[in-house]
Amino acid sequence: MQTAPTRSFTSKGERTRSKIVDTAASLMLLDGVAGTTIEGVCETAGVGKSQIYHYFDDKNELVRAVIELQAELVLNGQEPHLTNIRGWESWDAWRDFVVDIQRKSGCAGGCPLGSLASELTDGDDLTRMVLVRSFQRWERAFLEGVQQMKDLGLVRQDTDAALLATTLLAALQGGLLLCQTCKDVSPLETSLAGAIAYLRTFAESE
Amino acid sequence: MQTAPTRSFTSKGERTRSKIVDTAASLMLLDGVAGTTIEGVCETAGVGKSQIYHYFDDKNELVRAVIELQAELVLNGQEPHLTNIRGWESWDAWRDFVVDIQRKSGCAGGCPLGSLASELTDGDDLTRMVLVRSFQRWERAFLEGVQQMKDLGLVRQDTDAALLATTLLAALQGGLLLCQTCKDVSPLETSLAGAIAYLRTFAESE
Numbered sequence: 240m241q242t243a244p245t246r247s248f249t250s251k252g253e254r255t256r257s258k259i260v261d262t263a264a265s266l267m268l269l270d271g272v273a274g275t276t277i278e279g280v281c282e283t284a285g286v287g288k289s290q291i292y293h294y295f296d297d298k299n300e301l302v303r304a305v306i307e308l309q310a311e312l313v314l315n316g317q318e319p320h321l322t323n324i325r326g327w328e329s330w331d332a333w334r335d336f337v338v339d340i341q342r343k344s345g346c347a348g349g350c351p352l353g354s355l356a357s358e359l360t361d362g363d364d365l366t367r368m369v370l371v372r373s374f375q376r377w378e379r380a381f382l383e384g385v386q387q388m389k390d391l392g393l394v395r396q397d398t399d400a401a402l403l404a405t406t407l408l409a410a411l412q413g414g415l416l417l418c419q420t421c422k423d424v425s426p427l428e429t430s431l432a433g434a435i436a437y438l439r440t441f442a443e444s445e
Numbered sequence: 446m447q448t449a450p451t452r453s454f455t456s457k458g459e460r461t462r463s464k465i466v467d468t469a470a471s472l473m474l475l476d477g478v479a480g481t482t483i484e485g486v487c488e489t490a491g492v493g494k495s496q497i498y499h500y501f502d503d504k505n506e507l508v509r510a511v512i513e514l515q516a517e518l519v520l521n522g523q524e525p526h527l528t529n530i531r532g533w534e535s536w537d538a539w540r541d542f543v544v545d546i547q548r549k550s551g552c553a554g555g556c557p558l559g560s561l562a563s564e565l566t567d568g569d570d571l572t573r574m575v576l577v578r579s580f581q582r583w584e585r586a587f588l589e590g591v592q593q594m595k596d597l598g599l600v601r602q603d604t605d606a607a608l609l610a611t612t613l614l615a616a617l618q619g620g621l622l623l624c625q626t627c628k629d630v631s632p633l634e635t636s637l638a639g640a641i642a643y644l645r646t647f648a649e650s651e
């Protein structure tokens with residue numbers, strides 16, 4: 240579910256707002272945030288400038304809506320994998336899921352959230368906090384996954400789940416960046432395989 | 446050493462070219478590549494537009510020179526750590542070196558090379574290849590470091606150095622992104638600690 244806008248609109252209004260955010264998200268993924276103008280969004284979405292300012296105070300507010308949309312899209316895909324861990328095969332299934340998305344897209348765009356973070360985090364603090372919260376939610380999903388491995392008795396009870404959650408998220412973000420740069424899924428596969436192999440070193444001995 | 450420009454210039458010319466690249470690098474780190482214009486570089490560097498076009502065919506060529514400069518700066522710092530491994534303490538020293546740079550900069554900017562990669566890799570292929578080569582050089586430094594651990598008899602001879610090199614580079618890139626986003630070195634420290642701990646699981650038993 241996308242974070243509800245702070246103001247409420249009619250259902251037609253909601254559709255227009257969504258169209259604006261979707262369009263801005265596509266343009267920002269392609270041209271970066273700095274390379275995307277309100278005028279460009281108007282033109283591509285086929286809406287007037289006054290309409291955009293009816294829904295968003297300024298470009299920063301639109302950018303935050305784009306981050307929330309991308310976080311939803313990324314996490315809606317991955318959370319079900321990470322929070323329903325049934326064993327080691329679940330981690331491999333998550334890895335395959337992530338790698339497959341990149342393979343199908345021709346390794347274009349990297350992580351939409353990572354790209355936005357890379358460009359935006361030295362900008363305004365309100366926007367940065369939306370990014371921080373999105374990464375925290377992602378990290379919690381990993382934490383839950385590692386905790387489930389403990390509950391299943393598959394990793395040792397003294398396993399540092401917080402350390403592993405950060406390690407897994409960083410491996411994913413770094414792997415996606417290398418995958419995007421090299422236009423090759425191999426570095427992503429390797430990075431995720433390495434992070435999962437590290438988790439395996441905490442396996443409860445049988 | 447910065448990659449030599451393809452054309453040769455007088456020493457005064459070299460200084461002007463360097464000033465242009467340094468200025469462009471600073472602006473691109475701050476405002477992104479898309480947010481940096483040739484006009485902006487002219488203004489900040491105090492040079493005329495015709496001077497820039499004397500040294501660079503177009504903005505893309507200037508961007509490639511900026512990537513090469515940032516790769517030099519990043520790798521000149523890290524390579525000596527990674528290619529002179531004397532034992533486990535060398536890995537910790539490298540981690541401290543990387544974390545310290547971020548702490549001193551207030552976690553601003555992330556990895557200059559990672560940020561450029563995130564923004565540019567869906568653009569022109571020539572520019573992407575300069576990024577790929579820079580990451581490959583970095584990965585080779587990690588590879589050499591792991592190989593030295595083998596030579597020292599500190600990790601097992603069957604250790605997959607290539608897998609570990611990619612894992613370490615991805616952990617670093619992902620950690621830097623999270624550090625930049627959270628304005629906190631902790632995720633970077635954790636990510637690097639995790640990657641080094643993974644390397645330690647290959648330690649030769651005594």
